[in-house]
Amino acid sequence: MNRPALPRLFHVSERPDIARFEPRPPPSLDAGIHDDVVWAIAERLLPNYLLPRDCPRVTFHLASHTTATDRDCFFPAGATPHVVAVEAAWRERIHLAQIYVYELPPATFTLADATAAYWVSRQAVVPLAVHVVSDLAAAHAARPVELRFVPSLWPLRDSVFASTLGFSFIRMRHAQPRSVLAMG
Numbered sequence: 001m002n003r004p005a006l007p008r009l010f011h012v013s014e015r016p017d018i019a020r021f022e023p024r025p026p027p028s029l030d031a032g033i034h035d036d037v038v039w040a041i042a043e044r045l046l047p048n049y050l051l052p053r054d055c056p057r058v059t060f061h062l063a064s065h066t067t068a069t070d071r072d073c074f075f076p077a078g079a080t081p082h083v084v085a086v087e088a089a090w091r092e093r094i095h096l097a098q099i100y101v102y103e104l105p106p107a108t109f110t111l112a113d114a115t116a117a118y119w120v121s122r123q124a125v126v127p128l129a130v131h132v133v134s135d136l137a138a139a140h141a142a143r144p145v146e147l148r149f150v151p152s153l154w155p156l157r158d159s160v161f162a163s164t165l166g167f168s169f170i171r172m173r174h175a176q177p178r179s180v181l182a183m184g
Contacts, residue, residue: 006106009040009119012049016100016132021125033112038125040104042117047084047145048168050136052097056175058085058157063115063166070163082145085156087176091149098134102127116168154178 011021023036041049048059061082062071075081086094105128109119133139140147150156153175160167 006109007042007044007117007119009042009104009106009109010046010049011038011040011102011104011127012046012053013100013102014053014097016130018100018102018127018130021102021104021121021127023122023124033120035122037112037120037122038104038109040106040109040119040121040125042119045117045168046101047082047140047143048170050099050101050133050139051084051086052090052093052099054171054174055086055090055094056153056171056173058153058160058167058169058172059083060085060160060163060165060167063164066164066166070165074160074163074165080144080146082143083148084140084145085148085150085153087153088149088151089176094136097136098132099136101131101133103129103131115166152176 011018021038023038025036026033026039045059045061048057051057059082060074062075074083104121104125106119108121108123108125110121112118112120137147153172157169157172161169
């Protein structure tokens with residue numbers, strides 16, 4: 001029996017010196033992982049993580065189950081089929097940030113969440129390589145993804161959540177509060 005080819009896997013960090021990734025407790029139990037693991041992201045959704053760690057973001061892309069109505073609403077003709085949206089207040093921090101993209105060997109990883117492209121290993125992992133990314137906007141522009149700046153993530157988050165798109169809402173606890181919308 002042939003095992004399907006594993007994707008290229010990555011871990012993004014603001015630390016330049018990680019020689020070995022040790023399994024750690026999950027940040028939340030949302031993904032159904034209860035034991036210590038090393039987290040990785042498959043290459044297809046790597047752009048979701050090419051930002052400072054705490055930057056809140058709404059990411060969405062076309063999925064096999066996306067309806068034509070949602071496709072036309074979120075991706076007008078000619079639009080890239082993947083968006084990473086961040087609050088405009090983060091623009092300067094993103095411009096100044098430098099991150100490190102570690103490529104990880106896929107052998108010990110198993111798929112944890114297909115929609116989010118999360119993979120986990122219950123064993124320590126030594127990276128294959130590390131790549132410095134100093135221009136995060138250019139890193140997005142080099143891929144078929146739109147880096148979009150919005151005043152607030154909440155209206156977009158709610159629309160995406162109600163859609164048939166593939167999505168991830170990352171670090172939303174760092175987003176400006178919904179109450180700011182009412183005051184604006």
